[in-house]
Amino acid sequence: MTRVPLVPRKKGAARARDAGFAGTEPYVAADTGIDTMSGFLPSNRAVDSEILPNRDRATARARDLVRNNGWAAGGIAKEVDSVIGANFRPLLKPDWRALGLSSEWAREFKEEVEARWRSYAEDPRCLADTTRAQPVPQMFGTAYRTYLIEGEALGLLNWRPSRPTKTTLRLVDPDLLSNPMDGPDQARLRGGIEISRDGVARAYHFRQGHPEALWADTTDPWRWKRIARETRHGRPQVLHFFDKTRDGQTRGISRLAPIVERLRMEDHYSRVELQAAVINAVLAAFIKSPMGPEVIDELFSDGGGEGFLNFQSARQKFYGDNGGVKVGGARVQALYPNDEIGMVQTARPAAQYADFESAVLRNIASGLGISYEQLASDWTKTNYSSARAAMIEIWRGWSARRTAFARGFCQPFFMAWLEEQVLDGHIVLPAGAPDFHAFWPAYSRAKWIGPGKGFVDPVKEAQAAAMRVALGLSTLEEEAAELTGTDYGDNMxxxxxxxxxxxxxxxxxxxxxxxxxxxxxxxxxxxxxx
Known part of the structure; x- marks a missing residue:
């Protein structure tokens, strides 16, 4: 064997390592000899071992912050309004090429399906909601809000024969998804979800009542119902959407989890500053007596307690009886002999409070995926270029989340509704058309439309849209949906x-x-x- 000569250490290398700047491993991220990394020793666990034991507490803290922290509530509301909005709906695009049908048929099919969907989804009687509490767009908004706060959105597709359209959606509190009898997690049953050998979620176990409900007069919290993910022919029964970040993950974690600590600290710091400002405002002035501690101690030690009490009684009587002298309508307060007026120094909030809060809010905004200006509604330092750049970045993230949520939660519900419409004969397929179930995704292919991106400069945005259409980079339909959230067909x-x-x-x-x-x-x- 050939001995490799050692590289001589430079002078001062030992001192550098002692100071915490030199390591012994090829990757600093894995080095435990550096002072800044020595106590940073997280463990590698299975993804469900990281999420499931801590999920309930993280969810409870996220809910509390959204209830009581204005920044958290505002950030959640802004994303729900921007991604889902008031009228989240499908823009049907049947894949007529895959179906072997004509584009003319696709246009007629699109108009018929969308018209029937509008009547169903926007019905003010809320017949699409199993609980008859919300129309479909509002249910989608509630589900997305639940996903943001709790990390996942859950829904059940029910069948109600007594309603004009039998397919209905029931939103479910994620707290109800749990192992039967609160049993421990297992290899094939984790977080209330049955998992096949291939890792497929095949069934869900729902507790029939919340364990912390005030009405504890039933046994529902200790009864579970098993619901298969879908029927034998593929009709969805359970809608479960969450961000899957690693293989083997079965439940989601709150989107607020990385910033809960900062939100909590910012909330506490703001509250302390506000309390200090209130106290300073209430205690604006005080009266200082000429009798210091030494005089009082001398009076009591020499048996002169009566003298001190007489002095205090005289002062109290003086301030109680003396109404003051008025000059020009203003009262001039007379002071007892040798008393002085003292003023409280109002140095709170601290001079660095605004800068500190801005720094914390920038971190929180980054965790939420929005800009600081949007979270704080502070546009004082924003120009057109910076606002445009921020909008592009934020909109890219919102578009990705809108697409993911639409595909994972909204589209399966739309497919189930369309299946009923076709099988019941409300929507008739042309003669010779492919089997509906064999080409289910092609018939129901859709792009979901929410609120438009809006305009920073309306003239420039409109001109850019016209140029994209003229160059063949976009279509009028795409631009109408992107900029204003409207349907091009309805517009025309x-x-x-x-x-x-x-x-x-x-x-x-x-x-x-x-x-x-x-x-x-x-x-x-x-x-x-x-």
Whole structure:
């Protein structure tokens, strides 16, 4: 064997290591000899071993912060409003190429399905909700809010024969998903979910009542019901959406988990500063007596207690009887001989409070996936470029989460509803069309539309949208959904009706815009008849 010569150590290397700047491992991240890393010894565990034992406490803390912390409540509300909004709905795009059908059929099918979905989902009678409490868009918003706070959204697809549309959705509190009799987790039963050998969640166990409910007069908290993930032919029965970050994960963890500590500390610090400011405002001034501790001690030690009490009685009587002298309507307070007025120094909140709070909120905003300006509603240091850059970054994250939630929670519900519509004959497929269940995803393929991105500069945004369409990089349908959250088909139908109602010889604003565009480019001038 050949001996490898040792590399001579430089002078001062030992001192450098002692100071905590030199390591002994190739990766500093794995070195325990560095002072800054010596106490940082987390263990590698299975993902469910990390989440399930701590999930209930993390969820309870996240719920408490959202209830009582304004920043947490505001951050959650902003994301729900931006990702789901008030009218989260599908924009049907049946894959007519995969089905071997025509694009004309796809257009007619899209219009018919979307019209029936609107009647079902937006029904003010809330017949789509098993509990008849919310229409479908609001149920989606509630489910997404639950996902943000608790890490997962749960729903059950029920069948109610007495309703016009029998498919209904029931949102379920994640607390009810648990092992029967609160048993320990096992290899094939973890967090209330039965898992197959391939790692598939095949059934869910739901407690029939919350264990902490005030009405403890039933046995429901100690009864469980097993519900299969789907029926034999594939109709979904349980909707379970969460962020899966590692292989083997069966339950989700709150999105607030990484920032719970900072939210709690910021809340406590703000409360202490506010209390100090209130105390300073209440105790604005005080009266100082000329009798110090030495005088009082001398009076009592010499048996002069009566003298001290007489002195205090005289002072009290003086301040109680003396109403003060008024000059020009203002009262001049007279002081007892040798008394002085003292003022409380109002140095709170601390001068660094605003900067400190901004730094903490930036960390919290990053954890929530939004910008500091959005979380704090502070736009004082924002210009168009920075606002535009922030919107692009934040919108990219929101779009990804919207797509994931739509595919994992909303789309299976929509597929179950469409199945009922087809099987009951409300929506008729053309003769020779492929079997519905064999091409279920192709028939129900959809893009889900929520609130639009909005505008930082409306003129520039509209011009950029027109350029993307002109270059073939986008479509009018995509731009309408992206910028304003509207349906292009509905827009065009309304525009056609408005053009028909315009007085003779008057151009609709849309026609006028195109006329100006064509005239500017040297093209033919448009007439009202065009």
């Amino acid at each position: 139908a309304q525009i056609r009706a408005e053009i028909a109602d315009m007085p003779e010889g008057t151009l609709h604003p849309m026609q006028e815009s195109f006329a100006k565009l064509l005239g500017h480019n040297g093209g033919p001038q448009m007439t009202p008849e065009d």
